[in-house]
Amino acid sequence: MTAVHLGMPGLPTAPRGVGHLRGTESFPDAARHELRNGQLRANLGHATATIRGKRAGVVAEVPDWEQLRAAGKAIKAATMARLDEHLVELERQVTARGGTVHWARDANEANAIVTALVQATGTTEVVKVKSMATQEIGLNEALEAVGLDVFETDLAELIVQLGEDKPSHILVPAIHKNRAEIKEIFARTIPGVDPELTDDPRQLAMAARTHLRERFLRARVAVSGANFAVAETGTLSVVESEGNGRMCLTLPDTLITVMGIEKVVPTWTDLEVFLQLLPRSSTGERMNPYTSTWAGVTPGDGPQEFHLVLLDNGRTAVLADEVGREALHCIRCSACLNVCPVYERTGGHAYGSVYPGPIGAILSPQLTGVEDNASLPYASSLCGACYEVCPVAIDIPSILVHLRAEHVEAQEHPTAEALAFRGLAKAMSHPRLWHLAQRGARLGRLIARGKPTLPNVFPPPISGWTRSRDLPTPPTRTFVQQWTEEHGQ
Numbered sequence: 001m002t003a004v005h006l007g008m009p010g011l012p013t014a015p016r017g018v019g020h021l022r023g024t025e026s027f028p029d030a031a032r033h034e035l036r037n038g039q040l041r042a043n044l045g046h047a048t049a050t051i052r053g054k055r056a057g058v059v060a061e062v063p064d065w066e067q068l069r070a071a072g073k074a075i076k077a078a079t080m081a082r083l084d085e086h087l088v089e090l091e092r093q094v095t096a097r098g099g100t101v102h103w104a105r106d107a108n109e110a111n112a113i114v115t116a117l118v119q120a121t122g123t124t125e126v127v128k129v130k131s132m133a134t135q136e137i138g139l140n141e142a143l144e145a146v147g148l149d150v151f152e153t154d155l156a157e158l159i160v161q162l163g164e165d166k167p168s169h170i171l172v173p174a175i176h177k178n179r180a181e182i183k184e185i186f187a188r189t190i191p192g193v194d195p196e197l198t199d200d201p202r203q204l205a206m207a208a209r210t211h212l213r214e215r216f217l218r219a220r221v222a223v224s225g226a227n228f229a230v231a232e233t234g235t236l237s238v239v240e241s242e243g244n245g246r247m248c249l250t251l252p253d254t255l256i257t258v259m260g261i262e263k264v265v266p267t268w269t270d271l272e273v274f275l276q277l278l279p280r281s282s283t284g285e286r287m288n289p290y291t292s293t294w295a296g297v298t299p300g301d302g303p304q305e306f307h308l309v310l311l312d313n314g315r316t317a318v319l320a321d322e323v324g325r326e327a328l329h330c331i332r333c334s335a336c337l338n339v340c341p342v343y344e345r346t347g348g349h350a351y352g353s354v355y356p357g358p359i360g361a362i363l364s365p366q367l368t369g370v371e372d373n374a375s376l377p378y379a380s381s382l383c384g385a386c387y388e389v390c391p392v393a394i395d396i397p398s399i400l401v402h403l404r405a406e407h408v409e410a411q412e413h414p415t416a417e418a419l420a421f422r423g424l425a426k427a428m429s430h431p432r433l434w435h436l437a438q439r440g441a442r443l444g445r446l447i448a449r450g451k452p453t454l455p456n457v458f459p460p461p462i463s464g465w466t467r468s469r470d471l472p473t474p475p476t477r478t479f480v481q482q483w484t485e486e487h488g489q
């Protein structure tokens, strides 16, 4: 067992060069490309509006929803405060039931552990249950690099894999594709697919089913993530809608689960709260169709070898930040994505990381260190919609502001914005300077030539601000002048 030092400052973040937590360009640059894609915006607008409506309907049915949210938040906070103890208890219980626990400090260690475990079985194929943790560490690429074939079995993940695309949503990775685009991918990539295949959802699902069934039946190794792990009994849990997860968790001889260390909950009573919060917040269902739970190995029933890989990859560094650590409470429901006006327009690829949307904007920079994802905390209007819908009441806007401050403080040289605000602070605290500045601002009236807003004639960096915002023409009278005229001194 590798020692993991929880909650200590200065801990390592997720390493560079492996996994999918960093994009190749900043959020504004990537978003600019994505915004030119009208089809993407139409697909996203339609899909997020549908899920939003379903969620709002089923949440409104629960009279004690706010109390449930508060319970979820409290359980997560209490669990994080003693995470080390819960993880050690989880290891004890999994081991007692015939499983093996591996501790991975980062993506490289986790990939090496899983690769060695798969190779030891002698198989050349792996079936996978949808898992954010394995996407985060780039496990598919690591397995393929040693010649193993990896098959995603979640329908949306399959679409992404066959289309050689990237996921763009936590829950619905192919949300950016419409039915016609999915039909084209299937027709092009699935061997022996019906040449008469149409974009009818049932036909598409049946094509994927036929393609996957053969792989389920011959697979000897499956890799999964986990939604939750109950420390008191060493029980892992996966919740899903399609049943592909159940097939992967029960049919192969060997099951390997890669789980972020924050997914542990102390008891079954705690799990009960999250199993109520998650389906209503994610798919807008009262209960998800498949909830699989397993503990260790049962002779003659299910996989006969079970390995649990506990992944850190920057999580203890997040835990060390008193404000930012709340991001570890996330149960990956994706409700915050579906209500976010920024996500709805740019889509998930613009975030660069496998974690898009508001949760991605606070989680990715913390896992990698803010300097490697510096633009993400700014990818928000701070409207607060994400906080309103989060089932565990994560205060995402406050963490965004906290990370922005961290980024600004880490700058060697002050930014143009910081200099502008310093200048403004100085002027506002010296009346003579302030009056001079007000007189200077009147020049703006000359540039405006009677129009209510100023034309965008400013040099950088001001032009970066005015390109997408109207700068009002300065008024003829200042506030102080108006006040004096109307109320006297």
Ligand code: SF4
Pocket: 281, 329, 330, 331, 332, 333, 334, 335, 336, 337, 359, 386, 389, 390, 391, 392, 393, 394
């Ligand atoms: S931050 Fe909250 S709303 Fe967003 S995915 Fe996580 S749990 Fe869901």
